[in-house]
Amino acid sequence: MKILVVDDKPMNLRSAHKTLSGHDVTTSPFFDEAMTFHLNEKIPKEFDVVLTDLMLPLDGAMIHDCDKRIDLKQQIPLGFIIALKAISLGVKFVAIVTDIGHNALEAIAQGLVEANLGEIKINGGKAMIYHAELLKEEEDLVNLPCRACRENPGLCRRCYGLDSLNTGGEPKSSMFCDYCEKTNGLCPVCKGISFAPQPAKKDWGKVLAKLIA
Numbered sequence: 001m002k003i004l005v006v007d008d009k010p011m012n013l014r015s016a017h018k019t020l021s022g023h024d025v026t027t028s029p030f031f032d033e034a035m036t037f038h039l040n041e042k043i044p045k046e047f048d049v050v051l052t053d054l055m056l057p058l059d060g061a062m063i064h065d066c067d068k069r070i071d072l073k074q075q076i077p078l079g080f081i082i083a084l085k086a087i088s089l090g091v092k093f094v095a096i097v098t099d100i101g102h103n104a105l106e107a108i109a110q111g112l113v114e115a116n117l118g119e120i121k122i123n124g125g126k127a128m129i130y131h132a133e134l135l136k137e138e139e140d141l142v143n144l145p146c147r148a149c150r151e152n153p154g155l156c157r158r159c160y161g162l163d164s165l166n167t168g169g170e171p172k173s174s175m176f177c178d179y180c181e182k183t184n185g186l187c188p189v190c191k192g193i194s195f196a197p198q199p200a201k202k203d204w205g206k207v208l209a210k211l212i213a
Contacts, residue, residue: 002026002045005204006034006052006082007097008075012202015135016051019205031056031078039085049093050086051207054079054129083127092125093211097132097202130207134200146196149187153194156180156187 002024005016013027028034055075079096119128155161159177186192
C-alpha cells in the first residue's frame with residue numbers, strides 16, 4: 001500500500017519505516033509540506049492510506065501569514081485539516097493518531113475512541129481517531145542526557161545536590177528543597193544517573209492494522 005505519514009517528531013518518522021516495512025512509505029515532518037507536495041490535487045500521488053499526528057506546529061508560509069498574537073511554538077490540531085484534505089482527495093483509509101495524555105484535546109479524542117465514536121465509514125473507506133500504541137522493545141529506547149540536570153549532571157537543578165536551599169546546606173526544615181525532597185539532592189527526573197530513556201516511538205503498523213480491519 002502507498003502510505004503517507006505526517007509527524008513532527010523524527011523518531012516517529014523513523015519508526016514509520018520500521019513498522020510499515022513492506023509498504024511504499026512517504027514521511028513528512030511538516031504540515032505545509034504535506035499539504036503542498038503530498039496532498040495537492042494538482043500533483044496527484046494517489047495514496048491508499050494517510051496517517052497523521054493530531055498536534056503539529058505551524059511551519060513554512062503559515063508562519064508568515066498567521067496572526068501575530070499566535071504563539072509560533074504552540075502545536076495546534078492541524079491533523080484534522082490533513083485528514084479532511086485526504087478524504088476530499090479520495091484516500092480510502094485515514095487516521096489521526098494521538099499520544100495518550102498529551103493535552104486536553106487529545107484526552108477528548110481518547111474519550112471518543114473509548115465511546116466507539118472514533119471511526120467513520122466514508123466513501124467506501126474509513127477514517128478514525130486512534131491513540132497510538134508505542135514500541136516498547138529495548139532497541140527502540142535510547143539513553144539521552146537528562147534535560148532537567150544537564151548543567152549539573154545527576155544533581156537537583158535547584159539546590160545543586162545540597163538538599164537544602166540554604167547556601168550553607170544547614171538542615172533547616174523550612175529551607176529543604178521541595179523539588180528533590182524524594183531524591184535527597186539528586187535529580188528527581190533521572191534519579192541521579194544523568195540520562196533518561198528516549199520516549200517510545202509510535203507503532204504505525206498497529207495503527208494500519210486497526211484502520212484496515
